[in-house]
Amino acid sequence: MLLFSHMISYTSLMRCSIRLISYLAIAFASLQAGHAGRPNIVLILADDMGWSDLGCYGSEIPTPSIDSLARQGMQATRCYTASRCSPSRASIMTGCEPHKVDVGLLDDDSGRPGYRGRLKPDIPTLPELLKKAGYRTYLSGKWHLGKVRGTYPWDRGFDRYRGLLGGAADYYKPMPDRPFGEDGRLLKPEDLPDDFYMTEDITKTALAYIDDAARAKAPFFLYVAYTAPHTPLQAPRGEIEKMLPLYEGKSPGSIAAKRLENQKRLGIVPPSAKLGMHNKFNPAGYEKTSAERKEYIAECMATYAAQISIMDRGIGKILESLDRHHLSGNTIVMFLSDNGATAEMPQNNKNKKTALPIGLLGEVGCRDGYGPMWAAVSNTPYRQYKIETFDGGLSAPFIIRYPKVLRSGTRYHSPFLLQDIAPTCLTWAKLPVPGHMDGKPLNSYWSKPASIPPEKVWDSIPNTCPPRTIFWEHQRNRAALTDKFKLVAPNRGPWQVYDIRDRTEQNNLAPQHKALVEQLSGQYRKWAQETHAE
Structure with missing residues (x-):
């Protein structure tokens, strides 16, 4: 009798085990089917780059990788950011207006609601929501959304992270001035290689994450947050010299005028557009400037251009990696900047009347920025700069490629916000959009942009966006x-x-x-x- 009882128990156990295995197999199959239908998401963010600093937005700076992305996808002409880095990043990560998640300024705690300098713990981030659907989540680069324990990227939904936790830093020696972290720990200066350069490290890390995601065979979210071309002006001397011919002997005003001409030819500004900051260039004053000072001014912009060129080359490697792993067809790739270009003049060249020694720009310890005239060029044709709420401070380039859904070579002229990115990504990932999000899903608008004759595009705002x-x-x-x-x-x-x-x-x-x-x-x-x- 005891033996019979044991046999029944054993038989029941086996049946339960078989049932459990069957359920797990069905669940796994369902999960795999769900994964197959969910796109990968690669979000690439530049730092303090102006609206017109890409070739596809009228620039003379060579950006072939990003330009090719624009040709293959959709290019927007009215993407609005917050007017500074941390608030913009907060909106991207949460789908919310930045004050609502306590990042109305930077990552310093001002001691009052709206300005606590770190993401509210009770509002989920985009990677936290994507993880629930089986996504692997990665961040390579700048965080700037909390610099105390419990607020780091690994606390807010990222499986893997390497990069700058705070604001902009020296491209060669970011520490000890700024914290640098990797996968749950803070790094020390000696943890970085001797040949460290921020932009290239961000690219190298992103490539390693794509390799990891390809092995995992699960959908992934990769956030690549470059610090380029934020101050300081630092790039290898050889890269600067490649860019110098673009600016030697040319005034900022002439470069801005050429960009505006290119923008009209590309059809991304109205034919009647004029330079919003023409008064910043002072052609007569520039002509009276000493030859040494002109050389310094040209080198400033050449260094800034080199920073963008190096970033573009890294983006090309990221796109090539997606191709190599046969991931491009089911991967959403977005590129944008976090706000307009900055007129800030850090440390070395603030109020300087004379030029710094040629060669100091680009080196370790340089703190120069390129100043208001070049920032006005970067924001062509718009008015004012980062921090301000004129369009020069709030406008960013935005490009998105999603081969399965978006037609190549399209333009989107309606206004939208960075907080629209998270709900749009969630919708494409077949996930519900939480009610607390301020952003709107733009999937249907982006997949079917209005068919408007080019000569009519600028007469009014196309009605292809949520009214608000x-x-x-x-x-x-x-x-x-x-x-x-x-x-x-x-x-x-x-x-x-x-x-x-x-x-x-x-x-x-x-x-x-x-x-x-x-x-x-x-x-x-x-x-x-x-x-x-x-």
Whole structure:
């Protein structure tokens, strides 16, 4: 009897085991089928690069890899960012307005809601949501969304991470000034190789992550966050010398005029567009500048261009790796910048009247920036710079390639925001979009861009985007965008009003639209109260 009882128990156990194995097999098969239908996502972010710094946006800087991506996918002309790096990155990672997730400024804790300098722990990040669907998640490069324990990338959904945890740093020797981390630990200066160069390290790490993802045979999310071309101006001397002929003997104003001419030829600005910051160039003053100073000015821009060129070469390697692993057909690749170009003049060349010794630019310890004139070139044709809420500070290039869904060589002229990226990716990954996200899924809009004759594109904003009013705030700079007007209030000054077709923001219509100002300023105050914006 005891033996019979044991036989029944053993038989029952075997049946349970077989049933469990069957369930697991079905679940695994379902998971594999789900994986097969989910795209890989590669998001590549430049740092402080202006709207016009790519060949496909009118630049003289050679960017063949990114230009090819634009030809193969969709190129946007009205991608709006936050006006600084950390808030933009917060929106990308969460699908939310940055103040809502406590990153209204940078990664320093200001001690008040909206400005705590780290992502709110109760709002999930895009990689955290993707992991639930079996995605492997990787980040190579700059984080800048929290620099205390519990806020690092490995705490917020990334399986693998290597890069700069804080803000911009020396490209050759980032530590000890800035923390650098890898896979759950903080690195020491001696942990980096002697030939370390930030941009190339970010590329090398991204390539290793693609290899890892290919072996895993699971969908993956790879975030490649370059620090280029953020200050300081640092690049190998040979790379700078390749770029010097583009700028020697040429004034910033002449370069900006050529870019605008190229943009009109490419059809990415209206034929009537003018330089929004023509007053920044002062041709007469430039001609009176000493030959030594002109040489220094040219070398500044050549170094900046070299930083972009090195990044573009790395992006080419990433695209080649996707091809080599036969992943390109089912991989969404996006490229964009986190905000407009900066007029900031760090350390060495701040208020300098004379040139630094030729050769110092690009070297270890250099802290120079390229200054307001070249930043105005980078933001061609738009007005003002990073930190401000004119279009020069808020406009970024945006390119997306998704062969299965998006037609090659298309343009998207409607406005959208960085917080739209997360819900769009989730929708393509067949995942629900959480209700707390402020962004809108743009899948249907991007897959079927409006068919508008080229001569009509600039008459009005194509109705191919979700209807909404958008608000911004950064360091007391405010803005609001409707389907017809953009309002800007620099440094808490009075509201200025521009027709949305006036992208260079030259003709202030505020006196004719007092009722609109009153209405939208009231909506702004309500928005600011809800999001803890100043």
